[in-house]
Amino acid sequence: MSDRQHPDGGSVAVPATDPPSDLSGALGASDLSGAVITSETRGPRGPGRGRLASWFKGGQGSWKVAIFLLPGIFILGVLVVYPILFTLVRSFYSAHGDQFVGISNYQAMFTSADTLTSIKNNVIWVVVAPAIVAALGLVFAVLTERVPWATAFKVAVFVPMAISFLSSGVIWRLVYQDDPRLGLANAALVGVSKVFQPPGPYPTARPSRPDVLVSDAQAYVTAADYRAGSTAQLGLVAVPPRLIPSDAVQAVAASTEAGSIGGTVWVDFAVGGTGTSGVIDPGELGLPGVKVEVLSDAGDVIGSTKTGPDGTFAITGIEAGSYKVGLADSNFRPAWGGILWLGPALITPSIIISYIWIWAGFAMVLIGAGLAAIPRDVLEAARVDGAGEWQVFRRITGPLLAPLLLVVLVTLLINVLKIFDLILVIPPGSVLADANVIALEMWQVSFGGGQDQGLGSALAILLFILVLPAMAFNLRRFRAEQ
Amino acid sequence: MRIGRTTIVLLLAALLLVVVGCSGGTTTTTTAAGGETTASAAPETSTTSAPDLSGQTMEVAAVWSGAEQDNFQKVIDAFQEQTGVKVTYTSTGDQIATILGTRLQGGSPPDVAVLPQPGLMYSLADQGALQPLTDVIGMEMDANFAPVWKDLGTHEGTQYGLVFKAANKSTFWYNMGVFSDAGVTPPTTWDELLAAADTIQRFGVPPFSVAGADGWTLTDWFENVYLRTAGGEKYDQLTTLEIPWTDPSVTTALEQLAKIWGSDAMLSGGATGALQTDFPTSVVNAFTTPPKAAMVYEGDFVAGVIGSETQATLGTGADFFDFPSINGSPASVVGGGDMAVLMKDSDAGKAFMKFLATPEAATIWAALGGFSSPNKNVDPSVYPDDITRRAATALATAEVVRFDMSDLEPPAFGGTPGKGEWKLLQDFLSNSSDISGIQKQLQDAAAAAASGS
Numbered sequence: 001m002s003d004r005q006h007p008d009g010g011s012v013a014v015p016a017t018d019p020p021s022d023l024s025g026a027l028g029a030s031d032l033s034g035a036v037i038t039s040e041t042r043g044p045r046g047p048g049r050g051r052l053a054s055w056f057k058g059g060q061g062s063w064k065v066a067i068f069l070l071p072g073i074f075i076l077g078v079l080v081v082y083p084i085l086f087t088l089v090r091s092f093y094s095a096h097g098d099q100f101v102g103i104s105n106y107q108a109m110f111t112s113a114d115t116l117t118s119i120k121n122n123v124i125w126v127v128v129a130p131a132i133v134a135a136l137g138l139v140f141a142v143l144t145e146r147v148p149w150a151t152a153f154k155v156a157v158f159v160p161m162a163i164s165f166l167s168s169g170v171i172w173r174l175v176y177q178d179d180p181r182l183g184l185a186n187a188a189l190v191g192v193s194k195v196f197q198p199p200g201p202y203p204t205a206r207p208s209r210p211d212v213l214v215s216d217a218q219a220y221v222t223a224a225d226y227r228a229g230s231t232a233q234l235g236l237v238a239v240p241p242r243l244i245p246s247d248a249v250q251a252v253a254a255s256t257e258a259g260s261i262g263g264t265v266w267v268d269f270a271v272g273g274t275g276t277s278g279v280i281d282p283g284e285l286g287l288p289g290v291k292v293e294v295l296s297d298a299g300d301v302i303g304s305t306k307t308g309p310d311g312t313f314a315i316t317g318i319e320a321g322s323y324k325v326g327l328a329d330s331n332f333r334p335a336w337g338g339i340l341w342l343g344p345a346l347i348t349p350s351i352i353i354s355y356i357w358i359w360a361g362f363a364m365v366l367i368g369a370g371l372a373a374i375p376r377d378v379l380e381a382a383r384v385d386g387a388g389e390w391q392v393f394r395r396i397t398g399p400l401l402a403p404l405l406l407v408v409l410v411t412l413l414i415n416v417l418k419i420f421d422l423i424l425v426i427p428p429g430s431v432l433a434d435a436n437v438i439a440l441e442m443w444q445v446s447f448g449g450g451q452d453q454g455l456g457s458a459l460a461i462l463l464f465i466l467v468l469p470a471m472a473f474n475l476r477r478f479r480a481e482q
Numbered sequence: 483m484r485i486g487r488t489t490i491v492l493l494l495a496a497l498l499l500v501v502v503g504c505s506g507g508t509t510t511t512t513t514a515a516g517g518e519t520t521a522s523a524a525p526e527t528s529t530t531s532a533p534d535l536s537g538q539t540m541e542v543a544a545v546w547s548g549a550e551q552d553n554f555q556k557v558i559d560a561f562q563e564q565t566g567v568k569v570t571y572t573s574t575g576d577q578i579a580t581i582l583g584t585r586l587q588g589g590s591p592p593d594v595a596v597l598p599q600p601g602l603m604y605s606l607a608d609q610g611a612l613q614p615l616t617d618v619i620g621m622e623m624d625a626n627f628a629p630v631w632k633d634l635g636t637h638e639g640t641q642y643g644l645v646f647k648a649a650n651k652s653t654f655w656y657n658m659g660v661f662s663d664a665g666v667t668p669p670t671t672w673d674e675l676l677a678a679a680d681t682i683q684r685f686g687v688p689p690f691s692v693a694g695a696d697g698w699t700l701t702d703w704f705e706n707v708y709l710r711t712a713g714g715e716k717y718d719q720l721t722t723l724e725i726p727w728t729d730p731s732v733t734t735a736l737e738q739l740a741k742i743w744g745s746d747a748m749l750s751g752g753a754t755g756a757l758q759t760d761f762p763t764s765v766v767n768a769f770t771t772p773p774k775a776a777m778v779y780e781g782d783f784v785a786g787v788i789g790s791e792t793q794a795t796l797g798t799g800a801d802f803f804d805f806p807s808i809n810g811s812p813a814s815v816v817g818g819g820d821m822a823v824l825m826k827d828s829d830a831g832k833a834f835m836k837f838l839a840t841p842e843a844a845t846i847w848a849a850l851g852g853f854s855s856p857n858k859n860v861d862p863s864v865y866p867d868d869i870t871r872r873a874a875t876a877l878a879t880a881e882v883v884r885f886d887m888s889d890l891e892p893p894a895f896g897g898t899p900g901k902g903e904w905k906l907l908q909d910f911l912s913n914s915s916d917i918s919g920i921q922k923q924l925q926d927a928a929a930a931a932a933s934g935s
Binding site for chain 2: 114430
């Protein structure tokens, strides 16, 4: 058993995975089964070659071997080998499986925009998710060695692993809800933003006559010019009744006064929509608290005031000349609605965050076990020699952990390639296509509506081929570590 | 050799185990078949409306669960009482296609299944898994159902399905408080609807809540507008792709739809918000306090959501009006329905189908609520409340009734989240300016799905 050392030449192995060599000879059965598995995957070069040969020669005990192996081979054959082969064959047949169609399923697969989106998303997942999870796991593992209450922290980070993916998906779908009253993420963001930029009193209001009040960014400015002594009638609509202050009363036309520009801002809506647009009809309320400005030709604010309960305002001290009347944007500034987490642009990052939430604990525990296994005396020696904590981490902990990190990364990689549940649950139907990945596309095409199991099988084969290198890598590692 | 002999014994034992394991399935089938034989050998005493079939057993599989299952059980109970047949009910949930497929392969389908989509019935009929119903319930069918319902259950000239439970998918549900505060009344024409919507948005409430996150609600919108602008004949032709989606009649319908979908002021949350809204939320939007919308379009099942998810009371806070007529179109309803089919040639199964076709069976569930019967001989007075009665009556008396188009189309086009018609109508909701572009994409997707299946 000379191949026990790491291929990278390092002499350090995680001790737990290295069984005492004197036992391996005694465990005849396990040795034998190992031999057969090796023969499947690596051919007769493996360590158990001799036994295998003697089995083929019909030596003593060969029947025993066969009997012990039969159930395992049977189960593997029925549940693993047969489905793979059947899927491969099925991928060359039509939707209902009654017609041989050659490679046309593969052609359809690679020309469909849906598959290309799925592949693109899978690439994003593979590049981003395992790296972040492993990095976070490493940080958590290192930190928990140093903080008090480490166990509580570990439990908190690990608990998401105990929740099923489907439930986690539902939780995150709720967290990401667009409406800040429902979604936790937006509730937090909106709560903070309100402190810095309070919304205006009438965010949805707009002019009843767009020809009288012209939109200017979020503010509105009159199209016509006004002089001292004239009045403006500025009607607004789409003011939800609950936003109209209770002191609002029937709107009235403002009286004209020399040296001032006056007017009325009112809710230009009578029940049933019966009133005339731009005219103060009976039953239409004044809109109190609207900030009105008089603007010079250059756009400078000459004076400003707020409307009263009947909607009237008067800005005094106006000199000769022509002015415009504007309603300040602070009246209409909408409450910031938060981030559209589940929109087409952010959907994949959003789901990746939820994935990290679930898996960071897994990485932390594995890496933590690896850390615990690092010989303390090496670390002590380094510290005695004057190495700082960062140096200890970079020169000793890091290299000693590298093989384990690689295993964590590859395991996560395989897991991420097969990601399915979160994508099925989190995105609303309208952005599902933007979030799609190969595993979900395969399911949708074959069962979730498409019922085209030929194309679905082709996608399954694609996924299988993508997972193969990672699987092979992991198998080699395991064998190398044995 | 001693070892060899032991091994052989062990091997034999293992083999035996395998054989027993395999025959487990076979045994069940034989018993089932045996039971069936005794069943059909049972006395064929009479074929009157209530034959005595006591001692026989049968199985019904349907999508209904929860309250619907309880109500259907009452129908089953009445049948058991009349005939003495022992009926087992299996609830399949959403997986009915998979479950029936597996049961058929295993050789033990249920006697009667209730299918949610005609498409599933067609594919089962093509597989030869269904029994023709003409000799079983031919008379009841003609006496109790309008031809449109008979046609729905007919595939290639043979009747296989009986629509037992129907849904009216042409109803607009509105917040009565918002309507009266804004001073509008339920519209009867499309122009009145648009005018009312304009008034409501000037009043300060977004008029429509659209569940854009769920593609199926958008296909229902389209189907209602299309049935009214293009008529029943074109509707049938578009369903089977006799006319393409690029047809001018589709353009007209999409132009009408764009009058609502294309304006952010018309939609609660604008188009972006609508695309994030799923169906239950869209209903809540219209009946929450303060209301985020004045009305929501969907089928008669909205009543159930209003009851369970909101504080609004049907009749005083929430009501519905029929999907308005467009350019003088006749009273039209887009309907859905659950279709009973006979999967075994058993006397008990036949008797049960016959029973389902009677007004009596429909009346039992109708009185319990949450049920519209297409059976024209069901007395409207049995419905428990005015709203159910109006929805059911509109369904039974409409001049033009068509089944939900997306349920008739291949599921790859009309029934998959994020694909086909669902996705493209979502794209149209998000940007309704490029009508001809969407039509072309719809046609491409429909053609691809049609050739794929």
